[in-house]
Amino acid sequence: MHHLLIAVLIFTVSFILIVSEKIPAVWTAMLGGMLMVLTGIIDEHMAFEALFENLEIVFLLFGMMIIVNVLSDTGIFQWFAIKIAQVVKGDPFGIIALLALVTTIFSAFLDNVTTILLMVPVSIFIADQLELDPLPFIMTEVFSANIGGSATLIGDPPNLIIASASGLGFNSFLINLAPVSMINLVLLILIMYLLFCRKMKVSRDLKAKILDMKPSRSLKNKKDLIKALAIFSLVIFGFLTDNLFHKGLAVISVSGAMLLSIITYSDPHKSLIKVEWDTLFFFMGLFILVKGIEEVKLIEIIGEKIINLTQGNMALMEMFILWFSAISTSFMGNVPYTVTFSKIIHVLSSNFPGLSVDTFWWALSLGACLGGNITIVASAANIVAVSASGKAGRKISFSEFLKYGVLIGTLSMIVSSVYLIIRY
Secondary structure (H helix, E strand, O other): OHHHHHHHHHHHHHHHHHHHOOOOHHHHHHHHHHHHHHOOOOOHHHHHHHHHHOHHHHHHHHHHHHHHHHHHHOOHHHHHHHHHHHHOOOOHHHHHHHHHHHHHHHHHHOOHHHHHHHHHHHHHHHHHHOOOOOHHHHHHHHHHHHHHHOOOOOOOHHHHHHHHHHOOOHHHHHHHHHHHHHHHHHHHHHHHHHHHHHHOOOOHHHHHHHHHOOHHHHOOOHHHHHHHHHHHHHHHHHHHOHHHHOOOHHHHHHHHHHHHHHHOOOOHHHHHHOOOHHHHHHHHHHHHHHHHHHHOOHHHHHHHHHHHHHOOOHHHHHHHHHHHHHHHHHHHOHHHHHHHHHHHHHHHHOOOOOOOOHHHHHHHHHHHHHHHHOOHHHOHHHHHHHHHHHHOOOOOOHHHHHHHHHHHHHHHHHHHHHHHHHHO
16 A cells, blocks of 8 residues: 555656646656656566557657658748648638648648647748747647547557557547547637637738748758658558558658668768657656556556446446546546556456447547647647747746646547447
């Protein structure tokens, strides 16, 4: 029992420090993870086991960061940003709505972290040109990325975990989750319009400036751009066909990054400096922290409580899984949470012999993916977006993100609840 109390205390204090931002999140997460080892909650081998179990996520991010940085140096993001702005004639909210749609589609068929790495530089560039606060652009993209990521098997890491644990295929995810994702996207655009429309006023001169821009002038190195797009396309093709060839998303990502670096003669020192190391090490510390929580059986204890509270009612259990997943994800992160709770789904399923329990997996997916919109630490896409925004000069605090995240996350959960009840 004392191990349980110590683990909960370490995790709670770590989370409070992350929220307060008095200490950089990466140091807090790493220290919290080390305290799990130093206090005997887990040993050194278990800590490395936690890292090993999640190395695919770390190396996937590492590889995509390098690829995106090479692409960014070619000016392609500025070109894309100008094209989007010109399509809607410089109207700020038209740009936001179009970015939301593009981000959702990209997130569904790439993955939401890669999409955020691609889209955040675009939104910041547009906001700067229109002399607007980039916050509405970035927040809309983050929420869209998590919504789009919930639609397919490859869109969000939790869905990859669920597919592995449940055996459900790509088409099952698409058929069951894409419809509710589209509903949530429409709701998101409506809410963001109500929140920010009055602040999105731009003079005719600035709109005219956008329309007069020559997108081709932003392209700096067309030879490297062709090489980068070719390698990027191969990497995406690898992601889409990995269920056939089973090479691993991390291997595909890092291989693409190394090949691209070689053929573009990239300086290793400069390339590695641009990697978001604080983000990667934050995840490492978080994985070890959650390993400690898992080791003291806290999640299993809560799972047993769910079984007792629902008393064998499938519909009630679906709602519990959905809402509990969203709330837990908001402070545990959707990847570590899904890894842990997917094991509990098997325990819950044993109470319904002979019945299909696929809806439990859909509830877990929607809760983990859409609950990822609630806090910065809930999703990898959020952390990457906030980090990129901070480096561009627009820091987004935990409380600022939470203010919008709770609203969007709660509304998404209500929509998902109605969807699950009506459809299943």
